[in-house]
Structures are given as C-alpha cells and as structure tokens.
C-alpha cells in the first residue's frame with residue numbers, strides 16, 4: 001500500500017488513522033446484501049440500507065482500500081446538479097430533473113449533518129460555488145439555465161457584477177459569473193474513510209484488498225474473490241470506472257477520461273490577500289472546467305477534466321500516477337491568480353472520471369437478474385450525487401416503490417456512445433477541437449466553425465448547461 005501513488009487527501013486520511021487494519025476475505029461467507037466497491041456509492045448505499053432496516057446483514061467487498069478510487073482523490077468540490085437542469089429536463093422530464101436538483105442541493109446539508117452526528121471530520125466548508133467567465137464568449141453563459149431554474153422555482157444562482165465576482169474569487173481573470181451559496185468543499189478521503197469507520201460501527205462488514213474476480217448471476221448469487229466467496233440475496237455493483245470492464249453490457253454507456261489536479265504548499269498569507277481562505281469552489285465556464293478551491297490549512301488546489309481518454313474504457317495505469325498536464329495546470333493557476341507565480345506545487349495526481357452521454361448518472365438492474373443492481377456515471381460530479389445514489393440504490397435493493405425507483409434515473413443508460421475504435425477516435429477529435437476553440441476564445445479570437453460544431457457534440461459530457469444563443473454577450 002505504502003508504495004502506491006496516492007492523492008495527498010488519501011495520504012492524509014490514512015496517516016490520521018495511524019495503523020491500518022485490513023480485513024481481507026479469506027473464507028466463504030453468506031450475507032443478505034453484498035456491495036462491490038468501497039467508494040461513496042457503496043458506503044452511502046450500505047449506510048442507507050442499514051438506516052432503513054438495521055436487521056439486514058450487509059457486506060462490502062473492496063479490491064483495494066475504501067476510498068482508493070475516485071472517492072479518495074477527487075477535488076472535494078460539492079457542486080449540486082442544478083447546473084445540468086436544462087439537459088436533464090430535456091432528456092428525462094421536469095419532475096425527475098427537479099428531484100435530482102433538490103436532492104443534490106439537500107445533500108450539501110445532509111452530508112454535513114451526517115458527519116457532525118457521526119464524528120467524521122471531513123473538513124467541510126460551506127463556501128458556495130462560483131462559475132466564472134474568463135472571456136467574452138463565456139459571459140452570460142447561465143442565462144437560459146437560470147430562466148429554467150427560476151421558472152421551476154429551484155434557482156439558487158445569482159449573476160454577479162464584474163467587481164463583485166472578482167472580489168469574491170480573488171481573480172481579475174474572471175469578468176462575469178454566477179454564484180450559489182449551496183455548495184462548498186470538503187476533504188474527500190477523510191469523508192470516505194470516516195464513512196467506512198461509521199459503517200463498521202453499525203455492523204456492516206467490510207473486506208478490503210479482496211477484488212471480486214467473478215460472480216454467478218443465475219439463481220443463488222455468488223461473488224468470488226481470490227481466496228473467498230460471498231453468497232447473497234442481493235448484489236450491488238458500486239465500482240464506478242471499473243463497471244464497463246466488469247459488466248460488459250454497460251461498456252458503451254460511459255467514456256473514461258482523466259480529471260487532473262495540482263495542490264500547492266501552504267500559502268495562508270497569499271490566500272488571505274486573495275480573500276480565498278474559505279470553502280468557496282471556483283470554476284470557469286470551459287466545457288471541461290478548471291475547478292479550484294483552497295484547504296483549511298492554507299493550500300490551493302486546481303483541477304481540470306478532459307485530458308487522458310482511456311481506450312476501451314480500461315482503467316489504465318496512468319490514472320494512478322501524477323498528472324501528465326502538471327505544467328499546464330500550474331500555468332492555469334497563475335493565469336487565475338498572478339500573485340501565486342512562485343508558489344510551490346507539492347503534488348499532482350489524476351483519476352478516471354466516467355462521463356455519460358447525458359451528463360448525469362444512471363442506475364439499473366442486471367439484464368438477467370433483477371436482484372443485481374448497479375449505479376454510476378456521475379460525470380465528474382459525484383461528491384454530492386453519490387449521496388443521492390446511495391438513496392436510489394438502497395430503494396432499488398429493498399424493492400421500494402418510490403419517486404426514485406419510478407424515475408427515469410433507474411432505467412439504465414439512456415444514451416450510448418459509439419463502439420470502439422470510433423468512441424476513442426471521436427473523443428480525441430472532439431477533445432482537440434474543444435481545446436483549439438477554448439484557446440482562441442481565451443485570446444478573444446473567433447474559433448473555427450468546425451471546432452464549434454465538434455465542441456457541441458461534447459456539451460453533455462461537460463459539467464454544466466452552457467448552451468446559449470450565439471452572440472448573447474450581454
């Protein structure tokens with residue numbers, strides 16, 4: 001474990017635990033519900049089920065350590081799904097889209113309260129979220145979205161003047177933008193390791209370093225690891241980026257792409273000067289957004305999605321290493337905050353983010369056995385949405401008839417990507433077009449027509465509804 005490349009969050013969380021006791025599966029066991037995957041989805045699902053019926057026996061099987069996937073290395077930016085409302089509404093209808101927006105906004109407070117009640121110190125700071133325009137073409141990017149949110153009485157965003165947004169973000173690069181108080185940041189690995197500890201206290205059994213190698217989906221369900229097995233009545237796959245490989249019927253439902261991050265040494269004074277010593281999350285309005293936040297111990301972190309695309313959706317080795325675009329991210333940081341030009345970057349890292357074609361997650365049942373369910377596709381927006389995912393998967397597993405199980409979120413993937421090699425080739429062509437387009441826009445130049453058309457194909461896999469009428473630079 002010690003030699004594996006980890007995010008600084010994960011290193012910090014493991015250090016805080018001191019000696020790590022690993023419970024491996026070395027025998028054959030029987031349980032009511034088996035969950036494969038010890039990230040937010042797996043843990044929240046287990047905790048929700050236990051909350052609903054404490055007599056149910058639940059076992060989680062994790063191939064590495066809980067949190068060694070995306071949950072222990074993400075940016076920790078709590079961003080509700082409100083910025084995807086228009087796309088969701090158009091694809092799945094107003095009722096379900098509103099439900100998701102409300103649930104992910106509530107998740108900000110629910111996660112905070114859960115941590116308080118269970119003594120999890122995930123360093124949560126409720127600083128809100130800003131989407132900023134860094135060039136004229138991004139000005140007013142949320143106007144259509146805001147109209148939609150207002151019409152449906154679920155709007156928490158407000159457009160800020162140039163002066164206000166620059167004061168709030170500490171960045172003169174941002175010339176326009178939107179702020180919502182519903183959001184903030186947390187230390188992602190402390191959250192997942194805290195959830196693991198809480199789950200164990202509540203009697204949920206967790207086996208780590210016990211990869212599931214195969215499973216029998218007919219009649220009695222049995223999950224096999226190298227040295228053991230789990231027989232169960234219900235099985236839940238919460239394995240995120242590994243899903244397309246493990247469940248091939250979902251291989252075209254997502255595209256795996258890196259999100260890359262850097263973090264600085266502590267720079268408390270500089271952050272105070274920028275007035276950024278708070279929990280605010282700052283994002284730009286690029287398709288694959290830059291996202292930025294600070295930490296309570298005075299560091300600044302900046303990330304960006306959309307760099308390394310995995311062929312055949314395999315979780316490739318480079319996802320477990322430093323970022324290949326560290327220098328680019330360093331430049332971006334200084335671009336936002338010129339006063340940070342001599343700041344030391346102490347670490348870079350990355351990880352696979354699974355983007356769906358719709359831009360939001362989906363949940364479903366195994367085609368040959370409805371006692372097996374799965375959920376993923378958070379598209380880079382999982383810190384809050386996995387909490388909701390836990391609610392959804394718990395309802396599905398307990399056969400509850402409710403607003404979630406009856407929603408379009410529980411109908412499996414609604415749209416598919418092309419098969420390989422077209423998927424990867426298409427992704428590269430589109431990624432490069434987006435890069436050229438956004439580079440020219442940064443220079444206040446007109447992007448090529450063809451690049452604008454290609455970029456439109458990728459809008460849904462980005463993080464927000466940035467579709468706006470052409471030439472509305474108001």
Ligand SMILES: Cc1cc2nc3c(=O)[nH]c(=O)nc-3n(C[C@H](O)[C@H](O)[C@H](O)COP(=O)(O)OP(=O)(O)OC[C@H]3O[C@@H](n4cnc5c(N)ncnc54)[C@H](O)[C@@H]3O)c2cc1C
Pocket residue numbers: 036037038039040041042061062063064065066067068069070071072073074075076077078079210211212213238239240241242246258259260291350351352353376378379380381382383384385386
């Ligand atoms: C680099 C990065 C930055 C991100 N930043 C943000 C952000 O700032 N804000 C935000 O909202 N979202 C962010 N996200 C997305 C968010 O982190 C994810 O959506 C979320 O963590 C997904 O949780 P999960 O439990 O579904 O998956 P994971 O945390 O990936 O958990 C899946 C688990 O399954 C295990 N597993 C896989 N195969 C097997 C097997 N065969 N047997 C047993 N176990 C197995 C893995 O080891 C892993 O622990 C980011 C993602 C990445 C990669």
